[in-house]
Amino acid sequence: MKPKMGLISGVLGFIFLSALLFGKAHGAVHSYYWVVKETKFTKLCTTSTVLTVNDSFPGPEIHAQKGDTVFVTVQNDGPYGITIHWHGVRMPRNPWSDGPEYITQCPIKSGGNFTQEIDLSTEEGTLWWHAHSDWSRATVHGAIKVSPANGTSYPFDEPDGDQTIVFSSWYKANVMDVLDESISTGDDPNVSDAYTINGEPGDLYDCSNETMYSLLVEKGKTYLLRILNSILNEEMFFAIANHSMTVVGSDGAYVKPFSSDYLFITPGQTMDVLVTANNSASYYYMVLTPFLDTDSSYDNTTSRALIKYSGNYTTPTSIPTPTFPNISDSISAQLFVVRLKSLADSAHPISVPKNITRQIFMTVSVNLFACPNSTGCTVDGNNKLAASLNNNSFVSPSTALLQEYYDNNYNVSLIADELPNKPPTPFNYSTVANMSTYTKEGTQVITFEYGDEVEIVFQGTKIGATQNHPMHLHGYSFYLVGTGSGDFDNGTDPSRFNLDDPPEVNTIAVPRLGWSAIRFKAHNPGVWFMHCHFERHTTWGMATAVIVKNGDTNETSMRPPPSYMPPCS
Numbered sequence: 001m002k003p004k005m006g007l008i009s010g011v012l013g014f015i016f017l018s019a020l021l022f023g024k025a026h027g028a029v030h031s032y033y034w035v036v037k038e039t040k041f042t043k044l045c046t047t048s049t050v051l052t053v054n055d056s057f058p059g060p061e062i063h064a065q066k067g068d069t070v071f072v073t074v075q076n077d078g079p080y081g082i083t084i085h086w087h088g089v090r091m092p093r094n095p096w097s098d099g100p101e102y103i104t105q106c107p108i109k110s111g112g113n114f115t116q117e118i119d120l121s122t123e124e125g126t127l128w129w130h131a132h133s134d135w136s137r138a139t140v141h142g143a144i145k146v147s148p149a150n151g152t153s154y155p156f157d158e159p160d161g162d163q164t165i166v167f168s169s170w171y172k173a174n175v176m177d178v179l180d181e182s183i184s185t186g187d188d189p190n191v192s193d194a195y196t197i198n199g200e201p202g203d204l205y206d207c208s209n210e211t212m213y214s215l216l217v218e219k220g221k222t223y224l225l226r227i228l229n230s231i232l233n234e235e236m237f238f239a240i241a242n243h244s245m246t247v248v249g250s251d252g253a254y255v256k257p258f259s260s261d262y263l264f265i266t267p268g269q270t271m272d273v274l275v276t277a278n279n280s281a282s283y284y285y286m287v288l289t290p291f292l293d294t295d296s297s298y299d300n301t302t303s304r305a306l307i308k309y310s311g312n313y314t315t316p317t318s319i320p321t322p323t324f325p326n327i328s329d330s331i332s333a334q335l336f337v338v339r340l341k342s343l344a345d346s347a348h349p350i351s352v353p354k355n356i357t358r359q360i361f362m363t364v365s366v367n368l369f370a371c372p373n374s375t376g377c378t379v380d381g382n383n384k385l386a387a388s389l390n391n392n393s394f395v396s397p398s399t400a401l402l403q404e405y406y407d408n409n410y411n412v413s414l415i416a417d418e419l420p421n422k423p424p425t426p427f428n429y430s431t432v433a434n435m436s437t438y439t440k441e442g443t444q445v446i447t448f449e450y451g452d453e454v455e456i457v458f459q460g461t462k463i464g465a466t467q468n469h470p471m472h473l474h475g476y477s478f479y480l481v482g483t484g485s486g487d488f489d490n491g492t493d494p495s496r497f498n499l500d501d502p503p504e505v506n507t508i509a510v511p512r513l514g515w516s517a518i519r520f521k522a523h524n525p526g527v528w529f530m531h532c533h534f535e536r537h538t539t540w541g542m543a544t545a546v547i548v549k550n551g552d553t554n555e556t557s558m559r560p561p562p563s564y565m566p567p568c569s
């Protein structure tokens with residue numbers, strides 16, 4: 001028997017104590033009890049055993065209001081160690097509950113549990129949570145719905161309905177086996193067998209017609225769709241036949257509303273969109289299809305769901321389907337990205353750093369490692385695939401960096417090397433093809449002083465397989481101040497930066513053979529993972545940790561660790 005009651009009263013006591021200790025004046029406190037376990041689902045004519053939270057795929061939703069605190073006790077009844085991350089929640093001063101495996105904590109072992117404190121502050125809109133160990137997030141993820149605080153409202157008319165729409169990858173095989181096999185050959189992992197919309201592949205896949213997801217709407221009403229992309233390795237286009245979407249938010253912040261016939265959404269991103277049921281009462285397809293500008297392998301299938309109007313009408317014999325940008329239409333992808341702009345009004349002010357104290361120019365590449373003889377590597381002879389930031393492929397430590405950092409009295413040099421501020425060898429990044437494909441590896445981190453005003457320019461390169469990369473930073477949201485094709489020009493490009501109303505986001509698409517520039521103020525002390533949100537690229541080392549040092553006061557320093565963290569040995 002699990003000590004469930006004892007656990008819950010323990011949690012409540014902890015909440016009470018936290019309220020006393022940290023004096024949180026605003027916001028309600030919510031508690032969830034989650035059990036991670038294996039669950040059988042039959043999809044695509046095949047019964048698969050997948051890891052879930054509480055037997056549900058996608059997983060349970062967290063509902064809160066701006067400024068609330070949420071406690072989640074994760075009981076791991078699955079066969080693997082696991083961690084859970086709150087994607088896009090800034091967790092002020094509290095990296096301890098952020099969740100990335102071996103960055104802030106060691107895995108919750110099979111049979112163990114861990115209570116995490118999710119501190120909402122300025123986030124409002126849709127965020128999400130997901131497992132952050134190996135590839136378990138494939139089926140262990142769900143939405144975090146953050147409503148306006150009491151006495152405040154949406155910056156748009158209150159919608160008549162509110163529906164979460166989750167995009168996921170589905171594998172018939174055990175996703176851990178897919179990962180293990182790709183690691184043993186060093187090659188690209190097998191691609192997923194389907195994309196799903198709210199857990200269902202839809203009628204273009206075998207054995208999936210009956211279970212296709214449908215959203216029931218009433219004519220004349222407006223719905224807030226809270227869309228999140230948890231797909232493992234592909235960016236996506238999404239469209240609804242005969243209905244335009246008004247994008248009003250992304251990554252837990254509002255944006256200036258704009259209407260679009262399609263969304264471009266990377267893994268890690270969320271989009272809040274308004275859809276008005278203003279067409280003839282009928283059925284309409286919602287369609288999810290990949291965007292890919294690469295020659296590496298990908299899942300080239302299409303998921304569909306339905307919008308169904310309520311009322312009496314004849315079921316259509318032919319259901320309208322939307323038109324789409326072409327699968328490799330990087331121009332349409334980029335056109336969507338540059339339309340995202342912050343509200344930047346008095347109720348939603350922004351503060352873009354303008355006096356940059358730390359400038360980082362970071363190449364983003366897919367690379368190779370040479371394998372020792374007699375290992376099973378099969379890429380271009382005896383190599384395996386790798387990936388890097390500034391020519392360093394991140395090596396995950398076997399203990400948690402955050403704990404090491406704290407235990408070593410915040411001395412970074414004792415736990416990791418510094419990732420260089422710029423590529424070790426400058427070259428014509430987006431055009432030169434003769435740079436070595438091989439990369440170095442190490443546990444290299446970036447260190448910021450508390451309060452640093454940071455600019456990072458991510459630069460795609462022509463090394464190895466080229467493609468768009470969705471880069472994500474934990475512990476922060478940041479402003480996307482510019483993006484473009486080719487090599488970033490430090491002389492001319494900054495003059496075109498948008499410092500007036502850039503979107504405040506947590507994941508950005510770095511265009512293939514192009515660049516994206518972000519800015520943020522380093523005022524959240526802790527150890528924060530930064531990585532490509534393509535699961536296979538993180539596996540290959542397209543990652544680093546950002547360490548933001550403590551400020552001079554308690555309020556500008558990391559909180560002490562909770563009394564229990566999952567042990568590393």
Ligand SMILES: [Cu+2]
Nearest residue numbers: 469532534537
């Ligand atoms: Cu990537």
